[in-house]
Amino acid sequence: MSNITIQxxxxxxxxxxxxxxxxxxxxxxxxxxxxxxVLALAAKLNYSPNPYASxxxxxxxxxxxxxxxxIADSFFSLVINGIQSVAEKKGYHVLIxxxxxxxxxxxxxxxxxxxxxxxxxLISISRETxxxxxxKRLQAAGVPIVFFDRELExxxxxxxVTNDLECGxxxxxxxxxxxxxxxxxxxxxxxxxxxKKRAEGFKLALKEAGYKKKDIRIIYGTDSEKGNDLLIKxxxxxxxxxxxxxxxxxxxxxxxxxxxxxxxxxxxxDLKVLAFSNIETASILNPxxxxxxxxxxxxxxxxxxxxxxxIEKKHFQLENEKIIIPSVLIERKSTGN
Amino acid sequence: MSNITIQxxxxxxxxxxxxxxxxxxxxxxxxxxxxxxVLALAAKLNYSPNPYASxxxxxxxxxxxxxxxxIADSFFSLVINGIQSVAEKKGYHVLIxxxxxxxxxxxxxxxxxxxxxxxxxLISISRETxxxxxxKRLQAAGVPIVFFDRELExxxxxxxVTNDLECGxxxxxxxxxxxxxxxxxxxxxxxxxxxKKRAEGFKLALKEAGYKKKDIRIIYGTDSEKGNDLLIKxxxxxxxxxxxxxxxxxxxxxxxxxxxxxxxxxxxxDLKVLAFSNIETASILNPxxxxxxxxxxxxxxxxxxxxxxxIEKKHFQLENEKIIIPSVLIERKSTGN
Numbered sequence: 001m002s003n004i005t006i007q008x009x010x011x012x013x014x015x016x017x018x019x020x021x022x023x024x025x026x027x028x029x030x031x032x033x034x035x036x037x038v039l040a041l042a043a044k045l046n047y048s049p050n051p052y053a054s055x056x057x058x059x060x061x062x063x064x065x066x067x068x069x070x071i072a073d074s075f076f077s078l079v080i081n082g083i084q085s086v087a088e089k090k091g092y093h094v095l096i097x098x099x100x101x102x103x104x105x106x107x108x109x110x111x112x113x114x115x116x117x118x119x120x121x122l123i124s125i126s127r128e129t130x131x132x133x134x135x136k137r138l139q140a141a142g143v144p145i146v147f148f149d150r151e152l153e154x155x156x157x158x159x160x161v162t163n164d165l166e167c168g169x170x171x172x173x174x175x176x177x178x179x180x181x182x183x184x185x186x187x188x189x190x191x192x193x194x195x196k197k198r199a200e201g202f203k204l205a206l207k208e209a210g211y212k213k214k215d216i217r218i219i220y221g222t223d224s225e226k227g228n229d230l231l232i233k234x235x236x237x238x239x240x241x242x243x244x245x246x247x248x249x250x251x252x253x254x255x256x257x258x259x260x261x262x263x264x265x266x267x268x269x270d271l272k273v274l275a276f277s278n279i280e281t282a283s284i285l286n287p288x289x290x291x292x293x294x295x296x297x298x299x300x301x302x303x304x305x306x307x308x309x310x311i312e313k314k315h316f317q318l319e320n321e322k323i324i325i326p327s328v329l330i331e332r333k334s335t336g337n
Numbered sequence: 338m339s340n341i342t343i344q345x346x347x348x349x350x351x352x353x354x355x356x357x358x359x360x361x362x363x364x365x366x367x368x369x370x371x372x373x374x375v376l377a378l379a380a381k382l383n384y385s386p387n388p389y390a391s392x393x394x395x396x397x398x399x400x401x402x403x404x405x406x407x408i409a410d411s412f413f414s415l416v417i418n419g420i421q422s423v424a425e426k427k428g429y430h431v432l433i434x435x436x437x438x439x440x441x442x443x444x445x446x447x448x449x450x451x452x453x454x455x456x457x458x459l460i461s462i463s464r465e466t467x468x469x470x471x472x473k474r475l476q477a478a479g480v481p482i483v484f485f486d487r488e489l490e491x492x493x494x495x496x497x498v499t500n501d502l503e504c505g506x507x508x509x510x511x512x513x514x515x516x517x518x519x520x521x522x523x524x525x526x527x528x529x530x531x532x533k534k535r536a537e538g539f540k541l542a543l544k545e546a547g548y549k550k551k552d553i554r555i556i557y558g559t560d561s562e563k564g565n566d567l568l569i570k571x572x573x574x575x576x577x578x579x580x581x582x583x584x585x586x587x588x589x590x591x592x593x594x595x596x597x598x599x600x601x602x603x604x605x606x607d608l609k610v611l612a613f614s615n616i617e618t619a620s621i622l623n624p625x626x627x628x629x630x631x632x633x634x635x636x637x638x639x640x641x642x643x644x645x646x647x648i649e650k651k652h653f654q655l656e657n658e659k660i661i662i663p664s665v666l667i668e669r670k671s672t673g674n
Contacts, residue, residue, distance in 0.1 A: 063449075070414075071408045071414045071417060071433075072411070072414040072415070072418070072617075074409065077407075077408045077409040077414075078409070080408060080435070081409070084435065084437070093434070093445075093446070093449055094434075094435075095432045095433070095434070096408075096432070096433040096434075096435075097430070097431075097432070097433075098417070098421065098431075098433070100421070108430075109430070112400075112430055254617055254618055254621070257618075257621040258620065258621060261620065261621060279618070280409075280591055281591055281594075281616070281618045281622060283595065283598065284591070284594040284595060284598060284622055284623055285618060285621055285622060285623060286621055286622060286623035286624070286625075287623070288623075
């Protein structure tokens with residue numbers, strides 16, 4: 001990793017050292033265009049701040065931050081437990097920040113973290129996040145960062161994810177085996193890599209089964225609970241209604257169940273349901289819910305372990321760590337007998 | 338509030354100002370006995386640190402902390418949403434710390450918070466916590482504190498709770514109306530005020546119905562999931578098994594459902610189940626779960642609102658705020674038709 005200093009960045013961009021340093025701190029004195037250039041170059045040259053200064057800072061907080069969209073989701077609460085199991089042994093505190101799926105919140109949180117509050121960051125991005133400048137800025141300030149589950153491909157650092165594409169594929173194959181003709185994929189987001197990959201797996205399985213592009217249906221959820229509820233009810237009550245729903249997140253599966261109850265649609269006879277979910281009550285739902293169960297605890301544990309390597313070892317290359325921990329399909333009654 | 342200064346505390350206790358100040362910071366240089374004395378006096382005299390120093394400190398962080406036992410529980414995740422709805426409007430960050438039901442963790446977290454990291458604290462204590470010195474210390478350092486749901490009676494500050502005793506009573510009355518003869522109360526903890534009050538309501542209803550003390554059964558859960566699972570299975574499979582379980586927390590209700598499934602015991606025919614719970618899936622469980630539903634979001638919102646009064650108004654008397662927001666009994670099929 002190198003002798004890239006602020007001086008090198010300044011020389012290359014033909015601006016002052018102080019401007020580079022202000023750009024890296026997201027100062028309002030610097031234009032957006034300049035900030036973009038500085039960040040891009042810092043990322044390209046693998047710039048990291050003075051290791052001594054950074055190690056001084058590191059000695060201070062003994063705290064790592066976890067930034068995630070929400071906690072009312074079994075996946076995220078299990079991840080937290082996995083992270084804390086590692087942090088506890090290291091004598092570190094874990095701060096949990098919630099973005100509530102908003103890019104602005106996530107940006108504010110990362111700015112807050114920027115002022116030396118934490119030694120490292122574990123992040124799963126919000127469904128709105130497409131631009132990664134806020135994350136790159138923190139990275140350029142020398143804070144080790146690991147993505148778990150929801151990565152942002154434009155930011156080069158460690159990722160701990162699951163085999164989303166493959167799972168979308170095997171989930172869809174199961175629905176087809178069960179005799180479904182009109183499955184739909186209910187997607188939490190059109191842009192999140194996890195949703196895109198799950199959707200790709202869904203499409204792949206249908207294409208293999210001879211479906212034409214126009215017959216492959218994906219419904220995109222809204223950011224309001226009410227909106228999703230209406231969307232689901234509209235779809236399951238339509239004349240050409242789906243005979244199976246593959247839900248990309250737990251929350252949507254619960255909404256489908258409740259909507260079916262209200263609309264008197266029988267699962268699995270009228271509609272088969274399968275969800276990406278770690279919900280604890282899957283086996284005691286009516287009917288028990290078939291799930292793609294993610295290795296949530298393991299993912300948290302692994303992400304934290306990798307992060308501590310980044311915190312403890314000066315020359316550890318986080319960007320080489322691309323870890324995939326496979327999920328498991330658990331068949332229950334919601335997909336038929 | 339008063340002219341109680343460190344000098345007054347020092348004079349009264351006949352020790353140096355520096356010893357008082359170190360005791361309030363929990364310094365290792367000061368003996369346990371002295372710390373206890375200082376804290377007791379500070380609490381008694383309503384000591385609060387220099388308002389100017391404290392207001393300087395307050396300007397710094399724009400952050401409040403929430404310390405809670407866990408997040409894999411719908412109640413706590415809804416509380417968080419309520420808290421954040423208020424904090425967001427105030428432009429404050431919310432840090433979430435989890436004690437995982439351990440007193441030691443809670444103590445470490447509060448020591449961490451002590452160093453000026455936050456402007457206020459919302460706390461729901463761990464099931465192990467009986468001694469409140471760690472909380473009193475933070476209070477003596479001028480950090481406004483509000484308890485939500487799980488208070489500690491020995492610490493005098495604002496509390497936002499629900500009507501636990503009354504709910505334990507009406508829940509038990511319902512079970513008796515449904516024809517139950519041998520109801521048991523499954524308690525998460527023998528010492529937490531919320532559990533004690535819910536148990537009191539349970540006992541009261543049974544006493545009114547003519548039950549003798551020896552026939553009023555309370556089972557105390559362990560701190561391990563496996564332990565609880567065994568305990569539940571032992572009880573529901575016993576010769577003189579209960580015909581109803583009133584669960585003091587959501588997690589235990591889920592465990593009862595899963596245990597019944599495994600032991601082939603039918604809810605509600607063989608066993609009626611009622612739980613203090615905000616679980617989102619209550620209506621789609623098999624069978625739908627009757628719940629005492631707490632006003633979780635409202636409790637979080639109210640607790641945060643009170644806390645901000647304590648943060649913003651120098652002379653606001655937090656200890657006068659004792660807010661009770663009632664819960665609602667929702668009958669579903671797990672208690673019979």
